Amino acid sequence: MSRRQFEITPELMLRAYRAGLFPMAETRRGDRLYWLDPELRGVLPLDGFHLSRRLARTVLAGEYLITTNRDFAGVIAGCAAPAAGREDTWINPEIERLFSALHRMGHAHSVEAWAPAEGGPKLVGGLYGVALGGAFFGESMFSRARDASKVALVHLVARLRLFGFTLLDSQFMTTHLAQFGCTEIPRQAYKRLLSEAVEEQARWDDEPAPAAIEAEVRRLRDASRGE
Numbered sequence: 001m002s003r004r005q006f007e008i009t010p011e012l013m014l015r016a017y018r019a020g021l022f023p024m025a026e027t028r029r030g031d032r033l034y035w036l037d038p039e040l041r042g043v044l045p046l047d048g049f050h051l052s053r054r055l056a057r058t059v060l061a062g063e064y065l066i067t068t069n070r071d072f073a074g075v076i077a078g079c080a081a082p083a084a085g086r087e088d089t090w091i092n093p094e095i096e097r098l099f100s101a102l103h104r105m106g107h108a109h110s111v112e113a114w115a116p117a118e119g120g121p122k123l124v125g126g127l128y129g130v131a132l133g134g135a136f137f138g139e140s141m142f143s144r145a146r147d148a149s150k151v152a153l154v155h156l157v158a159r160l161r162l163f164g165f166t167l168l169d170s171q172f173m174t175t176h177l178a179q180f181g182c183t184e185i186p187r188q189a190y191k192r193l194l195s196e197a198v199e200e201q202a203r204w205d206d207e208p209a210p211a212a213i214e215a216e217v218r219r220l221r222d223a224s225r226g227e
Helices: 008-020 053-061 072-080 093-104 148-163 187-195 212-226
Strands: 022-025 031-038 042-043 065-068 108-115 123-132 135-143 166-169 183-186
Touching: 008 022, 008 093, 008 123, 022 093, 031 042, 042 187, 053 148, 053 212, 065 148, 065 212, 072 093, 072 108, 072 123, 072 183, 093 108, 093 123, 108 148, 135 148, 148 166, 148 212, 166 187
Parallel strands: 135 166
Antiparallel strands: 022 031, 042 166, 042 183, 065 108, 108 123, 123 135
């Protein structure tokens, strides 16, 4: 982990991700960014993602409206906001600026979960990350309603599988992600996977056919039953 010695640009960010690095701020109010290159990297398997029957029912019931790239700013703000058990975050204004620039360039994407509310749907959860070739680097997620971020994650995995992605990087392994099959792999093994994934010709589609997403979610559920 090293201190930033020069201005970080969106273009530099993409080169860093390609090399296996990612930036974080020390605190929400901190003004320094650090490059991280963990010895152990968290990876969520796109083949082998564990989807419980209960969560599958929630996803397929359509309790939340799921969109992509409809409110990127709202999602990153939700991830940066304090929450119970997470009074501070690593997302400072510079991180928000850089990822918003990557979003405008078509490299950063958000998945939003909306709940019905008076006056129109309300953003209650979501996640965002960076896409580069066939690799997707998950950055952060938030939830203000039961299972909202989990549903967004399932939709992300379904989309990545449909769009031709081969690597879903979660940066670190957590107990929360472990329930979905997240594992840790050594740095060099990760970078071998990364070098192959970034050369893939994956695509991102904001409006895939709903039937295709539903079918992919059912495949994830059925594969999890067989474990």
